[in-house]
Structure formats: C-alpha cells, structure tokens
Amino acid sequence: MANALRLAHTFRDGELLQKALRHRSAGAPHNERFEFLGxxxxxxxxxxxxFRRFPKADEGALTRARAELVRESALAGVAQTIDLAGHLQLGPGELKSGGxxxxxIQADAVEAIIAAVFLDSDMATAHAFVLHYWEPLLQALPPISKIVxxxxxxxxELLQGRGHEVPTYELAGETGPDHAxxxxxxxxxxxxxxxTQGEASSRRAAEQIAADMALTRLLERL
Known part of the structure; x- marks a missing residue:
C-alpha cells in the first residue's frame, strides 16, 4: 500500500496507514483523531x-504564508501527488457520491497520514516527510510580504482602521450527513x-466566503 501510494515513508506498522486512510463514513475506527494530530x-x-527561511518576516507575513501552505487546496494537491484517491476507505454512500x-476528504486524509508517519517513527521523520511534499510549495511562494x-x-482591519466594531459571525445552519x-x-x-451568508464544507471556509461578500459590499459604501 505504501509503495502504491508513492509515499516517502515505509511503514513499520501498516495498521497506522490503514487507520489514516479510513474515512468516518466507513465506520470506526476512522481517521479523525489522526487528522487532529496531523x-x-x-x-x-x-x-x-x-521562521527559519524568512528571518526578517514579521508575524503577520509568516501567518499568511503558513495559511497559504496548509489550506485545503494545498493538501489536496499533495493527495494527487501520492495518488491518494483510489486508496481511501469510504462508506457505500460516500463512494457512490464520489467522495x-x-x-x-483528501485533505483530511493527508493530515491523517502525516500523523501516521509521526506515530510510526519520530518528529524528525515526520518533518522530512512533510518537506518532501511541501518543498515545491515553499519554493513557489510569492514574496512573503506580498501574500494577500x-x-x-x-x-x-478595514473596520478597525476606521474606528468601527468588528463583524460578528453566526452559524445559520448545518445540512447533510456527518461525513459530508x-x-x-x-x-x-x-x-x-x-x-451576508457563505456556505461551504467547513465552518471556517463558510466564514471566509461570507466575509469576502461583506467586504465587497462594504467597499462599495465607503
């Protein structure tokens, strides 16, 4: 399985990898605890x-760069690199819907695999594993001070800069089964x-969509 997945790590305990690949829809034990750690x-x-590569960058620039590198699309890109899709363990409903x-789902599984590598070895090995896949992304970063x-x-920042209260975010609803x-x-x-109202597969992403819509409307009024 490890070779088929093109992983830069050979597992001593193959069960760790199997747990990392098992989605919640396939039943317990699934990979959500591994996702948390990963x-x-x-x-x-x-x-x-x-921190090491950009000694002159301030906290804000470093935070934005990290967000760029660990966002869902970056993780999904790594999933494609290791040919993850065909090795995920999904329940019948998720399989039928193309999960x-x-x-x-792919991004969560990549995080779970990182945790599995760590549990199978040590922090230094997990660090090397991550860099193996993230080095191209690090190299492709735009000038760190210009990351939006x-x-x-x-x-x-726009509201605070003009002396206004920050926006509030409220959960308007949740739909779909637990795994979707x-x-x-x-x-x-x-x-x-x-x-404004945003909808996405995670609350964080939905907040960003709603904020982007609100920002557009606010700029039209200022």
Missing part, C-alpha cells in the same frame, strides 16, 4: 520552516446594515 504537526513544521474525489491577507482579516456536512454562516456588520 493538522497540528503540519502547522508546526511549516511554521518552523517559514474519493472530494478535496476536503484572507477576507476575514482584511474586513476586520455543509455549513451556512452569516457575517453581520450592523453599523452598515450588511449581512
């Missing part, structure tokens, strides 16, 4: 690399009578 490891490793092609801030940050949730989030700026 997300933390990836963020720490990328933060360390950015193996869903970027969010995310919509939520830009909206907040869709979140609706409202962004509210009462002083400008602006209310």
């Amino acid at each position: 997300d933390a490891l990836l963020n720490a490793i990328i933060a360390q690399e950015l 193996h092609r869903r970027a969010s 801030k995310d919509p939520k940050t830009r909206l907040q 949730r869709e979140f609706s989030v409202r962004c509210i700026i009462p002083q400008f009578s602006i209310e």
Whole structure:
C-alpha cells in the first residue's frame, strides 16, 4: 500500500496507514483523531520552516504564508501527488457520491497520514516527510510580504482602521450527513446594515466566503 501510494515513508506498522486512510463514513475506527494530530504537526513544521527561511518576516507575513501552505487546496494537491484517491476507505454512500474525489476528504486524509508517519517513527521523520511534499510549495511562494491577507482579516482591519466594531459571525445552519456536512454562516456588520451568508464544507471556509461578500459590499459604501 505504501509503495502504491508513492509515499516517502515505509511503514513499520501498516495498521497506522490503514487507520489514516479510513474515512468516518466507513465506520470506526476512522481517521479523525489522526487528522487532529496531523493538522497540528503540519502547522508546526511549516511554521518552523517559514521562521527559519524568512528571518526578517514579521508575524503577520509568516501567518499568511503558513495559511497559504496548509489550506485545503494545498493538501489536496499533495493527495494527487501520492495518488491518494483510489486508496481511501469510504462508506457505500460516500463512494457512490464520489467522495474519493472530494478535496476536503483528501485533505483530511493527508493530515491523517502525516500523523501516521509521526506515530510510526519520530518528529524528525515526520518533518522530512512533510518537506518532501511541501518543498515545491515553499519554493513557489510569492514574496512573503506580498501574500494577500484572507477576507476575514482584511474586513476586520478595514473596520478597525476606521474606528468601527468588528463583524460578528453566526452559524445559520448545518445540512447533510456527518461525513459530508455543509455549513451556512452569516457575517453581520450592523453599523452598515450588511449581512451576508457563505456556505461551504467547513465552518471556517463558510466564514471566509461570507466575509469576502461583506467586504465587497462594504467597499462599495465607503
């Protein structure tokens, strides 16, 4: 399985890899705990690399660069590199709906694999594993000071810079089964009578969509 997945790591304990590949829809034990650990490891490793490579960058620039490197699309790109889709363990419903092609599922599984590598070895090995796949992304980063801030940050800074309260975000609803949730989030700026709503497969992504819409409306009024 490891060779078929084109992984830069040979597992001593193959069960760890199997757990990392098992989606919630396939039943317990699934990979969500591995995702939790892998997300933390990836963020720490990328933060360390950015800190080392860009000694003059400030906190904000480093934070934006890290967000660029650990976002869902970056993880999904790594999933394609290792030919992950055909090796995911999904439940019948998720298989029927094409879940193996869903970027969010692939991204979560990549995080889970990072955790599995760490549990199978040590931090140094996990660090090398991440860099094996993220080095091209690090090399392709634009000048770190020019990475665009995310919509939520830009909206907040625009309002605060003009002496206004920051927007509030409210969960408007959740739909779909547990393994394919869709979140609706409202962004509210009462002083400008602006209310927008974003929908995505994660609450964080839905907030960003709502913030981007609100930012567009706000700029039209200023």
